[in-house]
Amino acid sequence: MLNITDQQLIKKGSYINGRWLTSAEQIAITNPADGCIIASVANAGIVETEQAVVAAKAALAVWSAKSASERAGILRNWFNLIMQHQDDLAAILTQEQGKPLAEAKGEVAYGAAFIEWFAEEGKRVYGDTIPAPSADKRIIVIKQPVGVVASITPWNFPNAMIARKAAAALAAGCTFVVRPAIQTPLSALAMAELAERAGIPAGVFNVVVGSEAKAMGEVLTMHPDVAKFTFTGSTVVGKSLISQCAHGVKKVSMELGGNAPFIVFDDADIDAAVQGAMASKYRNAGQTCVCTNRIFVQNKVLAQFSEKFVAAVKELAIGNGLTAGVNIGPMISAEAVKNVDQLVQKSVGQGAKVVLGGKQDAAGANFYQPTVLTNVTNSMAIAGNEIFGPVSPIIAFSEEAEVIAMANDTEYGLAAYFYARDIGRIWRVAEGLEYGMVGINEGMISNSAAPFGGVKQSGNGREGSKYGLDDYLEIKYLCMGGLDK
Numbered sequence: 001m002l003n004i005t006d007q008q009l010i011k012k013g014s015y016i017n018g019r020w021l022t023s024a025e026q027i028a029i030t031n032p033a034d035g036c037i038i039a040s041v042a043n044a045g046i047v048e049t050e051q052a053v054v055a056a057k058a059a060l061a062v063w064s065a066k067s068a069s070e071r072a073g074i075l076r077n078w079f080n081l082i083m084q085h086q087d088d089l090a091a092i093l094t095q096e097q098g099k100p101l102a103e104a105k106g107e108v109a110y111g112a113a114f115i116e117w118f119a120e121e122g123k124r125v126y127g128d129t130i131p132a133p134s135a136d137k138r139i140i141v142i143k144q145p146v147g148v149v150a151s152i153t154p155w156n157f158p159n160a161m162i163a164r165k166a167a168a169a170l171a172a173g174c175t176f177v178v179r180p181a182i183q184t185p186l187s188a189l190a191m192a193e194l195a196e197r198a199g200i201p202a203g204v205f206n207v208v209v210g211s212e213a214k215a216m217g218e219v220l221t222m223h224p225d226v227a228k229f230t231f232t233g234s235t236v237v238g239k240s241l242i243s244q245c246a247h248g249v250k251k252v253s254m255e256l257g258g259n260a261p262f263i264v265f266d267d268a269d270i271d272a273a274v275q276g277a278m279a280s281k282y283r284n285a286g287q288t289c290v291c292t293n294r295i296f297v298q299n300k301v302l303a304q305f306s307e308k309f310v311a312a313v314k315e316l317a318i319g320n321g322l323t324a325g326v327n328i329g330p331m332i333s334a335e336a337v338k339n340v341d342q343l344v345q346k347s348v349g350q351g352a353k354v355v356l357g358g359k360q361d362a363a364g365a366n367f368y369q370p371t372v373l374t375n376v377t378n379s380m381a382i383a384g385n386e387i388f389g390p391v392s393p394i395i396a397f398s399e400e401a402e403v404i405a406m407a408n409d410t411e412y413g414l415a416a417y418f419y420a421r422d423i424g425r426i427w428r429v430a431e432g433l434e435y436g437m438v439g440i441n442e443g444m445i446s447n448s449a450a451p452f453g454g455v456k457q458s459g460n461g462r463e464g465s466k467y468g469l470d471d472y473l474e475i476k477y478l479c480m481g482g483l484d485k
């Protein structure tokens with residue numbers, strides 16, 4: 001039993017059409033820090049996924065007909081309840097996902113911020129009038145909700161990735177079905193409990209928890225009642241989901257993999273750069289799509305940056321996320337640890353040097369030591385792949401044009417970061433980086449007011465900001481004729 005204040009937040013099965021499902025077949029949810037079972041949840045499958053889509057379709061007429069301010073009021077209730085239960089939600093999150101409690105609290109607040117933000121932005125879905133080419137006509141543009149939105153969300157942000165999709169969808173007047181990652185369904189179900197308490201009507205927000213990922217994904221991408229599909233996860237899986245959506249020509253928005261460069265120029269404030277690199281690299285033990293993947297440092301400041309950075313990484317405390325003072329929790333699984341270690345060992349074989357860490361940690365099978373590699377080149381395995389773990393490869397460079405080319409030499413284009421002071425350089429580099437988001441002298445770029453999303457194979461669409469709402473709206477053009485006397 002999870003130790004939290006409001007035990008009603010711990011749910012035992014999917015939430016569909018305002019009802020909680022049970023089943024004899026159970027899925028055990030384990031704490032990645034120690035492998036202990038913390039809860040078990042009823043296993044749903046194709047039938048329940050279809051029921052959720054049908055429920056969302058049935059709820060659409062009533063939800064979309066509400067005024068934006070009515071929807072905003074309900075979403076605001078949801079936001080308030082989430083923030084009131086921030087400690088419990090964070091404790092659930094840490095125990096099913098592993099991240100340190102302070103980070104989990106931060107994630108709950110981050111997710112809730114999208115609900116608050118979109119509740120307000122939903123009131124500003126403006127249309128247009130356009131001068132018509134002839135006097136007897138008027139052209140009017142209105143925006144309408146796309147319809148039922150289906151989604152699949154990842155284990156690395158079990159709360160916030162649902163919140164930022166659902167908030168925009170519901171604010172726009174859409175209804176929503178989510179299949180959360182099977183490792184971390186408890187946060188999703190706790191959010192559903194609070195959605196119900198907030199007054200979100202039955203069928204508007206549905207959570208389907210099940211182990212049949214492929215079959216459930218097929219329903220969510222191919223059911224005729226689904227109008228739009230949104231996914232956060234790997235590029236490989238994203239591509240196959242996009243191809244499934246192509247059958248029904250469904251709208252998609254995809255937040256996929258990344259390979260973020262973090263560039264330190266010789267005019268940078270080195271202490272600020274170290275701080276930014278720590279924040280963007282080691283959050284969630286390096287398991288975020290926007291995590292720094294390659295650190296490029298200009299030759300003149302290479303020794304200075306490396307020394308300060310290694311000293312900062314040495315300070316990280318690894319352990320169970322519930323323990324005070326821990327800032328690196330477990331990775332999601334022993335397999336994830338193995339994958340990261342293979343990348344590290346391969347790169348060492350290619351000439352990289354381990355200056356810190358470089359192996360599984362004594363804390364347990366799912367822990368990997370915060371690691372720093374030097375002597376890395378952009379062609380090594382560690383630079384070419386999304387690491388998704390607490391490993392920092394440092395790559396030296398000499399020229400601005402050279403580093404922009406190296407930074408862009410990847411199929412990914414999600415987030416990039418650089419530290420510099422020269423204003424001309426700042427504009428040249430910001431414009432030259434082929435990424436959807438660029439942190440300039442800043443390592444933490446995610447927030448509800450900003451458009452989160454990538455280019456190239458990192459996906460399409462934006463989450464957060466006024467642009468995030470567009471992804472859940474259809475434009476309809478009305479042509480009014482016969483207006484001559």
Ligand code: SIN
Nearest residue numbers: 232287288289290446
């Ligand atoms: C992600 O890793 O997918 C999301 C990270 C963020 O929202 O900052």
